[in-house]
Amino acid sequence: METTKTHTHDCTNNDGHNHSHEHGHGKSPVILFFIGLVLFIAAFFMQEQSFLQNISFLTAMLLSGYHIILEGIVDTVNESEKQKKFIPNVHILMTLAAFGAAIIGKYEEGALLIIIFAAAHFLEEYAEGRSKREITNLLKMNPTEARLIQPNGIVKIVDVSDLKIGDKLQVLNGDQIATDGVILSGNTSIDESSINGESIPREKTVGDEVFGSTINGNGTFTMEVTKDSSETVFAKILQLVNQSQSNLSKTATKIQKLEPRYVTIVLIVVPLFIALGPVVFNWTWDESFYRGMVFLISASPCALAASAVPATLSAISNLAKRGVLFKGGSYLANLAAIKAVAFDKTGTLTKGKPVVTDFYFILNSGKQTEQQYIDIVVAMEKTANHPLANAILEKFTATEILNLSVDNKIGTGLVTNYKNDTYQIGKPEIFSSVTSQVNAHKEIYAKEGKTVVYFVKNNEVVGVIAMMDVPNENAKPVISYLKSQGIHTTMITGDAELTGRAVGDQIGIDEVAGNVLPENKAAIVKDQQERYGSVAMLGDGVNDAPALVTADIGVAMGDGTDIAIDVADAVLMQNDLTKFSYAHKISKRLDRVVWQNIIFSMFIVVMLITLNILGKMDITIGVIAHEGSTLLVILNGLRLLIPSKE
The missing domain is CATH 2.70.150.10 (Calcium-transporting ATPase, cytoplasmic transduction domain A)
Structure with missing residues (x-):
């Protein structure tokens, strides 16, 4: 074939700029930050309290904090206009605190505050970028x-x-x-x-x-x-990725909603604190203003604001790297709270295809060997095209290749003639006359939930072959893990109760719902919700779609099919059940880390405010302690990038 290449030029703007408040600063603020940092360090080699040193500290503050000041003022104005009410952010607090320190002649402290805050801000951006990397790498792969x-x-x-x-x-x-x-x-x-x-x-x-x-x-x-x-x-995976980055956990969303209210309260309290200082604590006006600036720094919710988002994105990234995609942090966070899990049987708890588990042949006085029967069975089943035939062919190997003419007759099964004998393979219902020996084997296999077919020679049953859809090798350890967490497990299947129970007993599941039509699976999930609370549902994403949507968290199995991605809240890109238990462990870790961060950040705020009122802290210690706590919170969230034991 001849190949031609056409060159088209797209003049539309595809530079990916997003002017929403997502802190995509580019290189300029980073360069200005380092110029300011160098100037800040150089100022220490100048004459103390000299005009040149003060100007150097002030310039360092403006250069390093350029983007902080800009976001503090511009974003507050824009958001306030948009929502028709005052919506300040934490950057405005840092800007006011830095300029307040400069007003009272504390240029060094003001510059230190902005530099450390800007550094923490860049680290948080790095943390979020590092957390997103595993899933956003997918975007580069779009053909x-x-x-x-x-x-x-x-x-x-x-x-x-x-x-x-x-x-x-x-x-x-x-x-x-x-x-x-x-x-x-x-x-x-x-x-x-x-x-x-x-x-x-x-x-x-x-x-x-x-x-x-x-x-x-x-x-x-x-x-x-x-x-x-x-x-x-x-x-659809890319859509899922974008959702996962914008859909935050309830805790993260509440913190984001709380931030402007918190900042507003601080902006109201600080002037009152300064005004009441001389009256309540007998401070001078200078000391009261100084303490007010320390209060402004101490009460700032920087660490609280960073408590949930980097941790959530790190957890999502950890799972994405292992083939588990969540549509958002809220679904991952909620996974830790599930009280019951409902599983579809076929293809989820089982391998999705039957295998031969048992067989029994009646040999008449050595006239015919077992292998000779197997050769005939293989030759007959090679002409069929159904899952049971595939299971038989995978189990048995012929030593002699026979070319037989085989009829597949409805109501009689497979029929052939070989060496003047007629052979059949079919369901037990077709054959009314069987020996007690054959019937005993059939009953044993049936009670174990297995599908049975007979091998018949001249209308006499001479063989019994039992098959079943065997459990997924990962099903038992996953069920065991869920039970260890106090989570109720249920298997939903369209098969007979006996067949479902046979699989359920092998893997240790708590409850089996058999003879369930696809449209009734959602009703079972609703019943589980009434009985136990929050319920997760695992299925293949096609006939399980209504149940996946009904569940509090729907998890689709099945090699990343587009239907699965559409209906589920999470997708196991490989049919690996252990990834579900791994996701539950990560969800519990996320919950612990977020609460550690919240408690730690608020403890630091309360401690710094208390020490400030007691006069036991200056602005330098306040800056270092406050911004240091922010760095620790971000780094604690990044721990979720580290794999848990699977």
Whole structure:
């Protein structure tokens, strides 16, 4: 095929600027900060209290605190105009405190306050950026170009946004797949780690689905586009990522709402504190104003404001790195409070496909061996195309390859003739006459919740094969963990109660709800909520959608399917149940860290205010203690980036 490349120039502004208050300062404030810091240090080598030294401290304060002062004044004015009421932020407190210190001749302290506050502010930005990195790296992986096969056979490189459903694309070795589709010709292996976190490439051939953003291996193939670029699995992951960064926990949201009220109270109390100082504490006016500035610094909620957001983003990042995506901090924070978990059975607690667990053949006086029967079974099942046939073929290996003509008849199962004998494989209901020996085995297997098929020779049952959808190897340890946390566990299944109970007993689940239609799963979740409180639901995200939406936290299993991402609050990108218990551990850690931060930050505020009233603290100690507590709170939140024991 001939390839042409078209060059288009997009003149729209795509620089990604966001003028909302998100503290994206760029390089200039950082450069000014370091210039101010150098000037601040240089001032200590000048004559004490000289005009030059004071000017140097004042200039250092203005340069290092340029963005602090700007945000303090401009953001307060803008937000107040927007909401039609006074909405101050913590930066205005720091600005007023720094200028207040300068007014009373404490230029050094004013500069120190702004420099440490600005440094803490930059560290918080770094902390948030570091926390977001794992999930925002996905944004860089969004494909931009595709090789479109035109009707004349010429390949043209076009923007992904120009693709339409039904377009044919060429994918070369090493290419990033542009969008979701299906392979028309060729075969390859594809790295799908961007979608499901799985490091091992998946083999793909004609008819298989491929996903946008994944990386093609050594093969070359053509594909048909099946989804608009805005509706691909990867596009939905990006939507989820953006949600996770803007949706904060209830605690973080409350702190953000509390900040302007808190700052307003401080701005009212400080003038009263200064005015009452000479009356209540017999201070001079100079001392009262000085103590007022220390009060302003001490009461500032800097550490409180940083208590939840860096910690929450760190926790989300920790989980994203391990293939667990939450749509927001509120869902992750709420996970710690769940009292019950409901699981879909098939594909969640089980592997989702049957396997042969038991078999029994009746051998007549050595005329026919077990292996000869197996050879016939394999030859018959090779002609069938259903999950039970696949299970039998995975279990049994033929030593002699037989080419048999097999009929698949409704009501009689598989039928063939071999060496003048008629053989059948079918459900037990088809056969009315069985020996007590066969019936005994069938009853044992049925009580264990297994599906049974008979192998029949000349209308005589000579074999019993039992199959079941066996438990996921991770199900038992996860259920055990949840029970250790006092969390009730329920399995919801459309299978018979007996089949469900057999799986439930193996993994130690508390309750089994059998014979449940998909539309009734949500009702069971509601009942669990009434009985236990907050309930999480784990399912495959398709027929479990109503239950996932009804649950307090819906968690979708299933290799990152777009339906799962749509309906659930969280997605396990790999079908790995242990990631759910890991997420619960991280949620509990997040809750502990946030409360540690809140209690510590408020303790520091109360201690500094008390020491200030007692006259036991100066402005320098206040600045260092207050801003030091902010740094500690941020660093404590960053601990959530460290993996927990899985």
